Amino acid sequence: MNEIKIIRQNRKTLSLKVDKEGNIIVKAPRYVFKKTIDNFIEKNTSWIEKQREKKQNSILDPSKISEYKKEAKQIIIPRVQEFAQKYGFTYNSIKITSAMTRWGSCTSKKNLNFTYRLALAPERVRDYVIVHELCHLRQMNHSKKFWSEVASIMPDYKDQEKWLKENWATIS
Ligand SMILES: [Zn+2]
Known part of the structure; x- marks a missing residue:
């Protein structure tokens, strides 16, 4: 804040x-x-x-989006790989998008997408979004099972959710 x-x-x-x-x-x-x-x-x-x-x-100078995306790639991709390896997730690909309102998504083909804007969020929030999308590789929904999977990796994920709700508007 x-x-x-x-x-x-x-x-x-x-x-x-x-x-x-x-x-x-x-x-x-x-x-x-x-x-x-x-x-x-x-x-x-x-x-x-x-x-x-x-x-x-x-x-968020629009002429610099490709630059931001490059930077975001360097920050986000290794982190996804790290979490995936540590917790045994397998995915198909990671893409950095310029989505405005969606910070991440996971397709049924196991493709992970993250917006470059995530690189502007605090590290812990970024990690949460990564964990959230990785957990969708196992649960393609927001069921209880999904949330307990998230919590097992990041017990304080609700703090990160709260941050996103309060601050995302200022980023996007
Ligand atoms: Zn989700």
């Missing part, structure tokens, strides 16, 4: 910045009330949102 970082320094005015990750950085005079800072942030909410949008768009 995005954070608010307050830096106290010798200055007279408040200043506001949004960093690459969408965190808010406020530079504040040493003796200004926290409440004043909160009000300042609140007053600038729409500006902050605009900045965040801009940053997201620059991360």
Whole structure:
């Protein structure tokens, strides 16, 4: 999630910045009330949102998609192989797609697809999506059996699900 970082320094005015990750950085005079800072942030909410949008768009520059895909391949494929080997999954192929809303899928022909956007997610979330799709190689559904398979590999998978629900919108 995005954070608010307050830096106290010798200055007279408040200043506001949004960093690459969408965190808010406020530079504040040493003796200004926290409440004043909160009000300042609140007053600038729409500006902050605009900045965040801009940053997201620059991360996902469409002319760079093939570059992102190449990078994603280097991150995702070895990880899939690692999990598959460790837990004895066999698949046919892995493809990196540019799907917007689907982070992964598994076909009945045992082909695994992952969106390059997954490379932008935290490692643990990425691992979860990989584990999820690998488990579909054994269970092509979301049955109890499927979820217990997922849980046996990643007991805290629900935290990752939660992260995806809360943050995926900012990535896609
Ligand atoms: Zn699924």
